[in-house]
Amino acid sequence: MNKHIRSALDTQTVFDTAAVPDAVLREPTSLGNVVISPKKRPAVDLEVLMPVLNEEKRLPNSLPHLLDYLANKPWSSAVVIIDNGSVDRTVEVAQSYSTHTVPVHIVGCSLRGKGAAVYRGISTGSSRFVGFMDADLATPIDTLDTVMPMLQEGTKAVIGSRYLKDSTVLTKPSIVRRIGSRGYKLFVGSLVTNLKDTQCGFKFFDAELVRNVIADCEITGFTFDVELLAAIQHHGYQVEEIPVAWNSRDGSTFRIIEDGLVAARDLLALHRKFRSSKTTLQ
Ligand SMILES: Nc1nc2c(ncn2[C@@H]2O[C@H](COP(=O)(O)OP(=O)(O)OP(=O)(O)O)[C@@H](O)[C@H]2O)c(=O)[nH]1
């Protein structure tokens, strides 16, 4: 990355409110003290959050399909694009879909990382159900046909899994990623109960529950899912895994060395955190 862009990112001046009309730019003091925006988005049945980092190429192949799918459902929906570091035309691309019948909100977040972006989306909404998916729609959108009835019937957390009997994985990760994810799973195993896949980018929740639970969550990077799921289980709620047909597209933002090291550090921090909090709340 060139020096000029890096310094702009470091001082978090990527967004201004004129460029991002719906941006929520209040600075959080920390993620443990989640910012509730004074300007909450209108209530709908379901908000689909899409954290994005330099997704100008993948977004045009996914966002219109997601919007068309949601427009034809009996429940009301909105899509929330959360960008906290893109240096390409991601925001402009997202804005070009703002005339769709399904509302598209674009939210900024001065704290970096996928986790920070998802938490910003959760904390600034007022929908009944909320969830997130990746910009490449690696999990087919119509998986929501399974998820929504489960949420409506009272399941508090429904997450996609690539490792159940009926799951299919169409794009095999590289050998390095496969080894890395084996090690990762070993460390995650004792943090969550009975979950085969904490890293599938397709997770949906009862919004009120998850808004409360994230108040204690601090991980801002790719490992945020583990902390979130562990926290939900520590609060005494069940997380249901469902099989997905996973088909990841080119253009991953995951950097094996940098993000891998951060993930390892975050997992160690989570082990310390959950070892010292043995109480189950509800
Ligand atoms: N807002 C925001 N979104 C991010 C950030 N990092 C990743 N994302 C988004 O998170 C989603 C998943 O990222 P991917 O790059 O597909 O990574 P992955 O799915 O974990 O890994 P792969 O299996 O390699 O695809 C995409 O929509 C990314 O744009 C970030 O720092 N901020």
Ligand SMILES: [Mg+2]
């Ligand atoms: Mg991906």
